[in-house]
Amino acid sequence: MKLVFDRPACLKPTEFSFCPGCHHGLIHRLVAEAIDVHGLREKTIGVASVGCSVFLYNYFDLDVVEAPHGRAPAVATGVKRVHPDKIVFAIQGDGDLAAIGTSEIIHTANRGENITIIFVNNTTYGMTGGQMAPTTLLGQVTTTSPYGRDFRQDGYPIRMAEMLATLEGSAYVCRVAVDKPANLMKAKRAIREAFRMQKEEMGFSFVEVLSACPTDWNLSPLEACKRVEEELIPYFPLGVFKERKVADHL
């Protein structure tokens, strides 16, 4: 019989410890598949960030270094500059990337570091128990916006992909979702494309993935997917915002 579905070689034979309905596991799998598809397992180095994404090394069968909160792009820069022939990636959440690490992500993209960042945007701080994130939608109730996010007090949810797409150093910037099979397939292609860009030394690649956090949203997994479609996607539109065709150095 022909084997049509198996665990990616990049993933360890272990179960994810993410909450039921969390999209982190799906995203990990897509990243692992992308590394496998390009045959990069033995030359890939991962950077774990702070938050639910810190457990990268529990699941990925790869060399991994753990970065302080928000600093994964700077750590990845250091790794990549030492090993320009290796593939370097990080998975960062929205608190990590869009709040405490805003400076690092902008300047890493602007330097055109040839690395890949997967940005998991679930509009909340998942690991710490559902506080307001820079991506929290207006009106969204969190443990630190108990009356709903109010722009007069907290400003507006930040669109990172659009912002990073304005930078010359960015080679590939897109936003995807994994709430339903059609979007999942697009996300799969986008993540593969991001790693291909890095493999071909095109520059900085960035995939924002809209992700469900049923636990902190206080929704069932299915309701959480519905929220991604009905509330997140209208504010955070899916699509490719930047796609370099020829590397600057060519």
Add this chain to the structure above:
Amino acid sequence: MERKLVKGNEAVAMGALDAGCRFYFGYPITPQNEIPEYLSRHLPKVGGTFIQAESEIASINMLLGAAAAGARAMTSSSSPGISLKQEGISYLAGSELPAVIVNMSRSSPGLGGISASQGDYWQAVKGGGHGDYHLIVLAPHSVQELYELTFRAFDFADRYRNPAMILGDAVLGQMKEPLRRVPPPRLDLPPKDWALTGCKGRSPNVIKSLYLGEGELEAHIWKLVKKYERMKNEIVLCEEVETEDADWVLVAFGTAARICRSVVRLARLEGLRVGLVRPITLFPFPEKILRRVSRTTGRFLVVELNAGQMVEDVRLSVEKDAEVFFYGRPCGAGSLPKPREILERLRALHNGIETIPPGEKRNGYETRI
């Protein structure tokens, strides 16, 4: 070997280059800018990488990445910038990563000033960042030592898989002295088989400081503590000047030690037998040497360019009945103590007229246990 007139900051950069440092990450701040400027010119010539980062925080984390990837790498800054790096320094220590951090310190707290100060002693020696850890801290006092100790810092860091700090100051960084650019002997070092290179042909390496399992973190910290104990036995560096017959022993490091050398000379011309103990490694601290000296001398004057920091470590090191006095000035512009001023204090102590009522304002103060 010819000698060249070299600025202290440039000697640091030369020491790093000669030690095989090929990655530098930094951010401009006075009075250490000659280090990044020199390396931005010279690293590309030897195939190295220089990055002017967007912040001190980014530079220390680039350093973390480069160290994890197995490279010899360095960052440098001055006091306020070093404060910003403390999070990353704690991670380096917790993740057992060898890297070199240079602090050409300036007067603080806050924005303070740009003149020499030793106000960062506690920050460098007692931790600085969060958690139970130590840096290897080296305190040069000349341009020659800035070169040699920077070179050796890389070996020490690699040997113990621990970050090492060069604690200099504005005077040392900015002054010029003749330098003989001869690398000191290298240590035999273990291979970096823990480094991240992609897991080709081996099981993956993970570099982290998070330990959530029952008892894991405690075991990890005890492992670090064992390293610190080994350092205390293996790499203590300290200079003694005329301590054998001394009635009084000065204890000072870095720029303060340079001033104290003059005090020793002046005092001996006047017939007062004064010696000097100059800790070169501030961590590991030369506890045993100070204890030994305290058995024959018993009277110390600790001189620092701050309001009294290392004096605590001297008191913890010496025999119980030894007397430890302090003379220091928290330095801003124009506040560097002069040899005569220290000698005057020493003579007053020697003649038994030493006490200054607490709270009385003078240049420098002294305390007595």
